[in-house]
Amino acid sequence: MSDPVRTQSKASRYLFILVLGLLLGVVATVMAMRAIQERQDHFPDSLMTVLAKQSQLLGESQKQNRCAPSDVAPRLQTLRALSNDLDLAFPGLKDDARFQQHASQFRATLNDALASVPSDCAALAVTLQKLGSDCKACHQDFK
Structure with missing residues (x-):
């Protein structure tokens, strides 16, 4: 079978x-x-990341009570140098009047802070509040 x-x-x-x-x-x-x-293009996100990190480090310096001009000035200088690239990072917005106003205000705040570097934590807190307001105003319009 x-x-x-x-x-x-x-x-x-x-x-x-x-x-x-x-x-x-x-x-x-x-x-x-x-x-x-x-x-x-990763440049815009990278620029915003570095700006945020520098601002965060300034905030941490304030919380740690390390507000001497020697601690604060390098971060403010870095922020100011990076702010020069805002137009380059967002070429589609370079002709927008609102964007230019926000970028100019951010640079002006940094210029004022560098002209008289905050010497204590109270002054640094005011500077950080102004910078935060400048960033928030731009992000509300363009994010």
């Missing part, structure tokens, strides 16, 4: 093809998203 012929289920083959297709789809999606990300 002969052995009955086993019929192998095709479901395992279909399952394998489905899993392979999903895996290839995920890989292709990740590759496409990375290619799109590489085409983006």
